[in-house]
Amino acid sequence: MSSRLVDMRIAQDSTVDVPGLALTSSMGEYVFGNIGLQTTSVSPQEAGNVRVMLNAYLRLAAPGPNGPYTSDVTFRIYRNGTLIFTTVNPGTGDMNEIRYVMIGITAVDFPPVQDVLAGQIQYIIAVSTTRDAALGARSFAWTAVVG
Template sequence: MSTQFLDMRISSDSVQDTPQRELTSSSLFPYTFGDIGLQTASVSPSNVNSVRVTLNAYVRLLMAPSSNPTIIPNATFTVRRNGTTIFTTVYQKPANQLDITYEMAAITVVDFPPENEVLLGQIQYTISVSTNYGIGLGARSFSGIAVAGGI
């Protein structure tokens, strides 16, 4: 069984660091900075059980020091497939850094979507970020590739 290329998509929310998107801990909802729909309609019947997806995200973070020593600023990234969380990670500012830091977060997520979602013809992936303290988002992007077969 040969490898079958299905789709590749990109989502670019901002191509520069300024102006920043400011997030606070009082935000009611996480900020979604990537949303792509990977097409799976062309998957051959023999490959429906072997779809693999690679997702990549990049975001530049401005992390300010907390005025409360018990709060360590962090950014929580969540990736969802058709609304279901498949990956979560937390990027935390080092507790001993007392100045503003500029961090670059690069995230790679892999997924083996279930057959029933592959057969829908499109799989929607989103990435969002939330924080427990104020952070700023600079340039940010999200991309994905779907292939099948060849395992």
């Protein structure tokens, strides 16, 4: 069986590292990607064969000595409000070093048939921290195929 493209989308929250966005533990999750997968082209017979590949990029930055990147940073991906992926990037533990960390995340999803048949699936990626972090450039994208 051959595969065919269902949909492809991107969300670009920032294209630059400076000035960074301050992320604090008190603000909870910061959503930097929110995109809707259009599935109206998928027939009921194909609905169980949809595969989604999700990709995210984010740069964590400390602007100087004693900079804010010293904590764990957690990334979560949600499908229609349901958590489907989570990962944690550990902090440096050394507040005297300047740190620039580029994070690349790839996750996959096999959405439930009922979500596919609804015509649209919402994917959100959010980031949170235990203390403080500075966010640089960040984006979220995915590709969906059936077959």
